Amino acid sequence: MIDLSLLVIFIPTFFFVSITPGMCMTLAMTMGMTIGVKRALWMMLGELVGVGLVAILAVIGVAAVIVTYPQVFTTFKFIGGAYLFYIGVQMWLSRGKMAIGENFESQQASSRTELIIQGFTTAIANPKGWAFFISLLPPFVNTNLPLTPQLVVLISLILTLEFSCLLIYATGGRTLRRFLEKSGNVRILNRVAGTLMMGVGVWLAVG
Numbered sequence: 776m777i778d779l780s781l782l783v784i785f786i787p788t789f790f791f792v793s794i795t796p797g798m799c800m801t802l803a804m805t806m807g808m809t810i811g812v813k814r815a816l817w818m819m820l821g822e823l824v825g826v827g828l829v830a831i832l833a834v835i836g837v838a839a840v841i842v843t844y845p846q847v848f849t850t851f852k853f854i855g856g857a858y859l860f861y862i863g864v865q866m867w868l869s870r871g872k873m874a875i876g877e878n879f880e881s882q883q884a885s886s887r888t889e890l891i892i893q894g895f896t897t898a899i900a901n902p903k904g905w906a907f908f909i910s911l912l913p914p915f916v917n918t919n920l921p922l923t924p925q926l927v928v929l930i931s932l933i934l935t936l937e938f939s940c941l942l943i944y945a946t947g948g949r950t951l952r953r954f955l956e957k958s959g960n961v962r963i964l965n966r967v968a969g970t971l972m973m974g975v976g977v978w979l980a981v982g
Contacts, residue, residue, distance in 0.1 A: 785915050789933055793940040798901050798975050803941040805971045807948030809866065810885065815945045821891035822941065823934050825898025830930050833908035834916060856980025860973050867969030897975065
């Protein structure tokens with residue numbers, strides 16, 4: 776079904792790729808800080824769907840279409856980046872659904888759909904994600920074996936590793952929130968989270 780010898784290299788390689796700080800991990804940390812790990816799971820769901828889709832497209836060659844029509848991908852990046860930047864500004868000003876109120880609770884609850892879309896958009900429009908998958912994933916596919924079973928195993932491992940890293944970052948964000956809560960300064964917490972979110976937006980748009 777799959778060349779087991781390749782998995783010895785595949786697992787640590789993709790764990791390193793996942794654990795390295797990036798847009799998705801920064802987003803997970805920010806949401807862990809503002810809405811908690813439990814609600815951030817909805818963002819992670821969207822992100823994992825996006826990562827899985829990018830991985831599949833990278834293997835079957837659909838990525839070549841994106842290279843042929845870069846303007847479509849660029850437009851999508853700018854829209855997604857602008858949206859995340861706007862959310863970051865709102866958080867920095869202690870406004871909007873993601874901002875934390877004076878009692879350290881979200882003023883309004885972001886819907887599950889909104890969280891899923893944020894995660895999915897960040898994963899799909901991440902140029903570094905495409906670059907990693909296009910360059911790293913195909914070498915781990917054995918052309919002498921059926922493609923579908925290999926994809927199922929490889930993508931399952933990728934999503935498991937990615938989810939584990941997202942949880943690590945989201946938990947780190949929650950820990951940072953608790954540390955800042957001790958000072959009783961909600962504004963600082965919102966500004967830290969807002970700055971991170973704005974950074975993800977800029978990263979997404981110009982990356």
